[in-house]
Amino acid sequence: MEEVHTKYSNEELLKSLPNFTSNYAEVNNTKLHYVKGGKGEPLILIPGYPETWWSYHKIMPTLAEKYCIIVVEMRGMGSSDKPLFGYDKKNMAKDIYELILQLGYEKVYIAGHDIGAHIAFSFASNFTQATSKLILLDTPHPDTGMYQLPMLPILGASYIYPWWLAFNQVEDIPEQLLEGRMEILIEWLYKKLLINYNSVSDFDKAVYAYAYNSKDAIRASNAWYQAFPIDIEDSKNYKKIAMPVLGIGGSGYEMLKISLESTTTDYKLHKIYECGHFILAEKPQQTVNIIMQFLGETKNQ
Template identity: 30%
Template sequence: MGLDFSQFKHQQATVNGNIRIHYRIGGSGESLLLLHGWPQHSLMWHTIAPILSENFTVIMPDLRGAGGSSIPASGYDKKTMAEDIYQLIQQLGHHQLYLCGYDLGSGVAYSLSAAHPELFKKVVFMEFGLPGFGYEQIMQASPNWNAGSNWHLSFFTVPQVAEFAFQGKERQLLSWFFWHISHNEAAVSPEHFEEYVRQISKPGALRAGIEYYAAVWQDAEDNKKLAETPLPMPVLAVGGESSSSVYVAELFKPVATQVKGAVVPEAGHWLGDENPQALAAILLEFFTHS
């Protein structure tokens, strides 16, 4: 039996000088590192971490700027954020891990696995296009854009304006986030929605989330350098049926030597909230079979 999500331990580590990283950890077996997206934090793994904990020791950090971790004014390029996580796993003494990133967490996962490929047996990227290798095309406006489109990818590259527009309107912003590119327009529970609103309303948290996106140009430059040496380990790229679907795998083929794709049925962008059983089965199949 896996752990109930409430049974995962809450711990903290100090990395990269004075950055406090909060993380949840639990389970048994080989190490599996899960990196969340935005506007979520480690809570997003509540549906699949209990399933995965039957086979793995699951480590779920809150990235800088999110959840219980520090909210610094800078350092939201994915290279710096990956260094936070590298120092965390070094402190924990984990040297051979499985890695899974979701949404912007996939950007951190790519930077981390490309800089330290010897640490990771297999890597999963979910619902993300890598800056420098397709993300820029996704963020371009098109004639068929509407309220459900990814307009925020462009808007958030000007953080001062985006923060001005949404400061004090965090609830409305998250209502839109969890509605757009969802499969059934109700991706998260009311209880978890309130927690995400609380977290993003903390001082500096909205700006931090926007800065994740504003770092796209630096991320693209860094990724192109890292991609000069393609990822050597097996890679799985996962999309939701009503969102990225098979397209995610095509976006990661230029940066890795062994890429397979998978689609989570009856799910949009919010894979773990919309179809956790299917997502967990896909991850377990990939991580536990050669």
């Protein structure tokens, strides 16, 4: 996405985060955009749908007091390239791996929310030697359980029927329907998936709509979902993750719990109460405190 100077551009957004810079890197045959700041051991942060690097803005300054923060917009997101192919999470993890090598790091902490959690998990599974600790925010990696999701809402059920997982599987139609109208979908998702609706401001939503409104952006972000069958097959070959893993869940706590019990050997799990899916927006202080405590722990603690 070519940078255009508007109040939603990276240049303008970074004025509220003066110690961070906007950067680009050519990796794995695509160009990634990332925001970097702070000093210390590297911590990779990967956003999810329907957001951008801006989703971490409430916790970036605190984390940057002790760590070098690198918030990566995955391929297909924000100012990163939107190629036609390569959206399976194993390949997107390779994007991140080539980026950290280019930045001169051998090992990193890595965290992800939503689709970003899929990539972080895949990174830890495929590049174990480069992963110090893994943090999953409200979302596990895709697994065969996805095939059991109901095709229709269940009468009287308290959960939100995730129709967009199926809608985003469809090629061509979503971008025809949503080009220039993504604010409608973004508004609906926040209204349904937040407990405290006001934790995401109108400005935040406008930032995300600006990033997702083009046909290319809708096509590319849907490609993250269209790769789920490949991601599920890849996950069948992953060994249990042995490095320290942290799961932080709001509405996704139970799914995280089920997943971590079967995919990791050394995990901690925290539930954030009265919180929906977007824990970075709703409970930033609680989330960052849990992350800082986890990263500060040593093997013999």
